[in-house]
Each structure stands twice: as C-alpha cells, then as structure tokens.
Amino acid sequence: MYEEHRHLTWMLMLLFLTGVLCNMWKVKHQQRLICAVKGSSVIFLCSFQNPDNQTVRVLWGHLQPATLKARLISSSLRTLFTRFQYIGNTYHNCSLKIHQVECSDVGRYFVRFNTMSNRPREENAPVLKVVDLTIFMSKPSVKEAIREGDSVNLTCMNSCDGGKISSAYTWFKNGEPLHEGAALYLRNVSPTTSGNYTCSLKTHLGSTSRVLGIDVEYGPRNTTVLVQPPLGADPGSDFTLICSSHANPPRGELYVVQNSCR
Numbered sequence: 001m002y003e004e005h006r007h008l009t010w011m012l013m014l015l016f017l018t019g020v021l022c023n024m025w026k027v028k029h030q031q032r033l034i035c036a037v038k039g040s041s042v043i044f045l046c047s048f049q050n051p052d053n054q055t056v057r058v059l060w061g062h063l064q065p066a067t068l069k070a071r072l073i074s075s076s077l078r079t080l081f082t083r084f085q086y087i088g089n090t091y092h093n094c095s096l097k098i099h100q101v102e103c104s105d106v107g108r109y110f111v112r113f114n115t116m117s118n119r120p121r122e123e124n125a126p127v128l129k130v131v132d133l134t135i136f137m138s139k140p141s142v143k144e145a146i147r148e149g150d151s152v153n154l155t156c157m158n159s160c161d162g163g164k165i166s167s168a169y170t171w172f173k174n175g176e177p178l179h180e181g182a183a184l185y186l187r188n189v190s191p192t193t194s195g196n197y198t199c200s201l202k203t204h205l206g207s208t209s210r211v212l213g214i215d216v217e218y219g220p221r222n223t224t225v226l227v228q229p230p231l232g233a234d235p236g237s238d239f240t241l242i243c244s245s246h247a248n249p250p251r252g253e254l255y256v257v258q259n260s261c262r
C-alpha cells in the first residue's frame, strides 16, 4: 500500500515536471493587435524561449474568423505560400512577414513547434485587422457631375490611422507625381483636370494605392455646322444641318430642314 502510494507520488511529480518543461516553450509576440492596409506588407515580430537551444521547426497557423478553421501558413523548414514568409530562425526568433495583405488574412495567428499539436504558451498572439485605402471626394453637389469651374477636394485615408491623417501619402495624376500629402485640392477645374488620380500610401514595408477617375463635364465648344448637301447644289431640296462640337459627355445634334413644299 505504502509502495503503491510512493509510486503514485513519483508519477505525479513526473507529470508535473513534464508540464513545467513543456511550459518552458514560451512564445512572445511583440504586438497583439495589428492593423494593415490591404495590399501592403506586415511583420509579426516574435521570439521564443528554447530551453536547450535545440533546433526546432517553427510553424505558423492562421485561424480564419469566418470558419474558425486553423490552417498552416508558414514553416521555418520551407516556404508553403509565397505571401507568408518566415523571417525568423530555428532557435529564438519566430518572426513572420505577410506580403500583399488581403482581406481574407484577418484573424488570429499562432505559433507551433515541430507539429501542429505541440502547443506552447503564447503571449500576445497577434490578431490582424485589414482595412482598405479610401478616397473621400468632396464636391459642390454629391449627386451631380463635376462641372467646369467647380472645386473638388480629394482626401486619402485608411482607418488603421484611426482617422488621423498621419501616413505618408502621394497623389499622382495619370501616373505623374502631383502632390505630397493626404489632401488634394482641385480648384476651378477645367477639362484638362479630367484623369485618373492615384493615392499612394508608403510605409517602411512598401506601398499600396487606390485610383479615382475624375471626369469634368463641359458644355459644347468649337461648334461647327455642316450643311448637306452644300447650299446651292440643288435649290429647293431638303438639307441636313450637322452640328458638331466638343463636349463632355459628347453631344451631337442633327437637324433635318424641310425646304420643299409638300
């Protein structure tokens, strides 16, 4: 009876020690809540405590919030998906870089060693939020088109900034650099203002952009009138007046003048 009790005590102690040793596999993430703009890159800085400085295989998993399914996305051994790059090592650094962040990358991330079931103690396991770059346009009338002489303001934002305009933005018009800063004021617009305006957000990990087409409407100009058949060619017949001009949206007008009596 006494022997049996001692045996049990040893067993419990062994289990306890195994538990303690297993718990020495600790992973520490630098930041828990991480926000990234769609199309940009993000780094999850991570370190782990490795009791014997053994070489391990580090695995990264992603828990998709919609399905609650875990998927293996990266391994220190080999690349599984090019967008998920393991940038750590095999003895203390478990950092991961995600390139070209997509909306489906949202959710919780976790680290495992050697096998997916080997669960270490994790501190600050990262949760990724993905937002889009947004262009706000302020113009005289929300519903109506932009007309000659109007003033239009374009503001580029991303909600990772928490509404603050702090990121480094550059505006391009048809690919040409136009302005540094989040807000672009287009005063007294003319037909030449029309074009594609790109807002580009630059971070230390790369850049991402969004395009908005601006189309300035203007009334007919350079109007020409063509008479067919030419006047005097056949006096008394009907003739057609073709009125052509440059306008946006294009407007062409055709008048048929009945000249003869019927």
Ligand SMILES: *[C@@H]1O[C@H](CO)[C@@H](O)[C@H](O)[C@H]1NC(C)=O
Pocket: 053, 055, 091
């Ligand atoms: C742990 O191992 C790595 C390579 O296997 C080595 O570079 C590093 O110096 C070792 N660290 C310690 C504390 O022994």
Ligand SMILES: *[C@@H]1O[C@H](CO)[C@@H](O)[C@H](O)[C@H]1NC(C)=O
Pocket: 045, 046, 047, 087, 088, 093, 094, 095
């Ligand atoms: C881990 O590796 C990343 C990428 O190389 C590096 O930026 C980071 O400073 C490293 N962290 C530590 C604790 O060594």
Ligand SMILES: *[C@@H]1O[C@H](CO)[C@@H](O)[C@H](O)[C@H]1NC(C)=O
Pocket: 138, 139, 140, 151, 152, 153, 185
């Ligand atoms: C554009 O921004 C300027 C400066 O903030 C402001 O004075 C103007 O009223 C704005 N125009 C429109 C159409 O929102």
Ligand SMILES: *[C@@H]1O[C@H](CO)[C@@H](O)[C@H](O)[C@H]1NC(C)=O
Pocket: 174, 195, 196, 213
């Ligand atoms: C603007 O972008 C649209 C759609 O990509 C393209 O069809 C158009 O040619 C572009 N306009 C200019 C002036 O680059």
Ligand SMILES: *[C@@H]1O[C@H](CO)[C@@H](O)[C@H](O)[C@H]1NC(C)=O
Pocket: 191, 221, 222, 246
């Ligand atoms: C009107 O015609 C002139 C001369 O041909 C040309 O330079 C100008 O661009 C035209 N204006 C428009 C709005 O097409």
